[in-house]
Amino acid sequence: MKKQPFLYLVPALALCLLAAYARPAHAAGTAPSEAEKALTKMIEAVKAESYDAFLADAGANLKKQLSRQQFEGMCGLYTKSLKQGYTLEYFGQLRQRGMAIYVWKVSSPGAQEDVLVKLAMKDGKVDGVLVF
Amino acid sequence: MGMRAEHTADIESLLAHAGWLRRFAAALVKDRDDAEDLAQDTMLRVWRHPAQDAGRAWLARVARNLAVDRFRATRRREVREQAAESAQPSQVANPEELVGDAQIHRTVAEVVAGLAEPFRQTIVLRFYEGRSSADIARGLGVPEGTVRWRLKEGLDRVRRELDARHRGDRSSWLALLTPLVPRPLPGESKLRPPEARTPQGFSLAGHVAVAVLGALVASTVALGIAAHARRARSTSTADEPARTANEAVLGPGKAALVRLNLANQAAHAAEIGAETAPGPERLDAQSLAEQLLQAVQDNDYDAFVAKGSAFFRAAVPTGGFASLSAKLGTHLAQGRRVSPLGSVRHTRTVDWIFKIEFTDGGDDALITVAMNGWQLAGFFVDDPTILPPEK
Numbered sequence: 032m033k034k035q036p037f038l039y040l041v042p043a044l045a046l047c048l049l050a051a052y053a054r055p056a057h058a059a060g061t062a063p064s065e066a067e068k069a070l071t072k073m074i075e076a077v078k079a080e081s082y083d084a085f086l087a088d089a090g091a092n093l094k095k096q097l098s099r100q101q102f103e104g105m106c107g108l109y110t111k112s113l114k115q116g117y118t119l120e121y122f123g124q125l126r127q128r129g130m131a132i133y134v135w136k137v138s139s140p141g142a143q144e145d146v147l148v149k150l151a152m153k154d155g156k157v158d159g160v161l162v163f
Numbered sequence: 164m165g166m167r168a169e170h171t172a173d174i175e176s177l178l179a180h181a182g183w184l185r186r187f188a189a190a191l192v193k194d195r196d197d198a199e200d201l202a203q204d205t206m207l208r209v210w211r212h213p214a215q216d217a218g219r220a221w222l223a224r225v226a227r228n229l230a231v232d233r234f235r236a237t238r239r240r241e242v243r244e245q246a247a248e249s250a251q252p253s254q255v256a257n258p259e260e261l262v263g264d265a266q267i268h269r270t271v272a273e274v275v276a277g278l279a280e281p282f283r284q285t286i287v288l289r290f291y292e293g294r295s296s297a298d299i300a301r302g303l304g305v306p307e308g309t310v311r312w313r314l315k316e317g318l319d320r321v322r323r324e325l326d327a328r329h330r331g332d333r334s335s336w337l338a339l340l341t342p343l344v345p346r347p348l349p350g351e352s353k354l355r356p357p358e359a360r361t362p363q364g365f366s367l368a369g370h371v372a373v374a375v376l377g378a379l380v381a382s383t384v385a386l387g388i389a390a391h392a393r394r395a396r397s398t399s400t401a402d403e404p405a406r407t408a409n410e411a412v413l414g415p416g417k418a419a420l421v422r423l424n425l426a427n428q429a430a431h432a433a434e435i436g437a438e439t440a441p442g443p444e445r446l447d448a449q450s451l452a453e454q455l456l457q458a459v460q461d462n463d464y465d466a467f468v469a470k471g472s473a474f475f476r477a478a479v480p481t482g483g484f485a486s487l488s489a490k491l492g493t494h495l496a497q498g499r500r501v502s503p504l505g506s507v508r509h510t511r512t513v514d515w516i517f518k519i520e521f522t523d524g525g526d527d528a529l530i531t532v533a534m535n536g537w538q539l540a541g542f543f544v545d546d547p548t549i550l551p552p553e554k
Contacts, residue, residue: 122504123518125527134516134529136507145507147516149529
């Protein structure tokens with residue numbers, strides 16, 4: 032009789048293990064809506080090849096440093112494939128230099144390769160972006 | 164048979180004139196290396212397009228025409244460069260500067276990695292390791308002219324492949340090639356890359372490395388990096404703990420990512436497809452990441468390269484690794500937590516991305532373990548370079 036509680040523990044433990052394995056290995060949580068919204072707008076801007084739209088949510092630093100020529104270079108690489116659709120997978124958040132850096136994978140059926148995007152947010156603005 | 168005999172005769176004839184042709188070329192152009200190139204080009208042109216009488220008069224005519232072509236090309240390039248410089252606002256670095264010394268799109272690196280030998284080796288040594296043609300020639304035991312021809316042919320092949328990949332839209336990839344052209348040092352002519360250049364930082368790891376993985380949008384990515392790089396040039400970075408290892412390894416002015424290798428050229432799409440499936444591969448990649456970090460922490464070069472492909476092993480310089488280890492090892496030794504974030508599909512590899520949180524409170528880092536099938540094809544460390552310069 033005293034051993035009965037352990038009988039319940041076995042399936043409970045099994046359930047716990049199952050739950051643990053069922054979780055994605057890179058459980059990244061959810062991207063902050065503010066950051067994801069900004070990223071989506073930037074991707075749409077690349078699709079539309081709109082420099083101004085790309086910088087709509089950008090901070091002063093990014094605005095100062097991104098030239099139209101540079102933006103066009105980026106469009107040359109990604110616009111065509113992005114127009115065929117894309118999916119975002121949030122990878123997680125990094126803490127670097129006191130700022131929150133959000134990381135996504137962007138996949139497109141029109142591209143042979145995925146790209147990794149890092150977005151630095153500061154005071155609600157996009158202060159840096161890295162695509163690789 | 165006839166063609167073979169004809170070409171053999173042509174070559175013999177050309178070689179007989181080689182000495183004279185070099186002197187003639189030297190008279191046409193002042194620079195000794197230019198003269199050597201001109202003589203080589205002339206020989207090649209005449210051999211490919213033999214005339215009935217390929218005597219000295221014909222050689223001289225071809226050489227003169229080529230010299231004129233070169234002069235015109237040089238002038239056009241000068242004009243383009245001047246126009247490009249004047250178009251850049253003074254506060255904003257030009258694209259070449261923005262991408263540091265060597266950030267090229269991953270695609271470019273893959274194309275280079277896919278080149279047949281001896282072109283790949285020559286291009287890697289020249290542009291990614293920064294070795295001079297003379298140095299390469301000595302190392303490989305071939306004439307310097309041969310090295311120059313391999314470089315030219317290799318770059319032509321890269322251009323053709325990039326054209327093919329970008330459906331002939333050269334503008335879409337042209338900017339990315341910029342880092343393949345060594346930047347002139349202050350006072351050096353832009354038109355003639357210095358033959359003798361001391362590799363900075365990581366050599367392949369600092370050049371290709373950054374470049375390859377850099378796979379950046381030559382524009383956007385360059386932003387933070389550029390700002391960072393400019394600041395790094397003007398200030399001492401040695402004592403700032405916030406600037407973590409990879410930056411220090413790359414040296415002041417270098418960029419964000421440390422890539423120790425190109426993709427292994429033997430990669431196959433099917434293998435890569437298999438790699439993207441969740442399962443033991445992820446565990447292997449994580450295990451590998453842990454082992455690599457441990458090797459960095461222990462400054463154990465052999466352990467670091469042990470799991471890599473042959474190309475990986477060849478591409479990781481011991482000095483660069485030691486530098487990486489010196490900078491990152493202490494940080495790692497304080498304790499770290501490595502978390503898998505996911506995988507990213509590339510043409511020849513699958514990159515497994517990990518986040519490192521350091522117990523000592525340092526900034527998080529992103530590392531990439533690039534796998535080609537079951538082989539380790541690359542290792543990258545990413546640091547906070549997208550951030551703006553500190554005010």
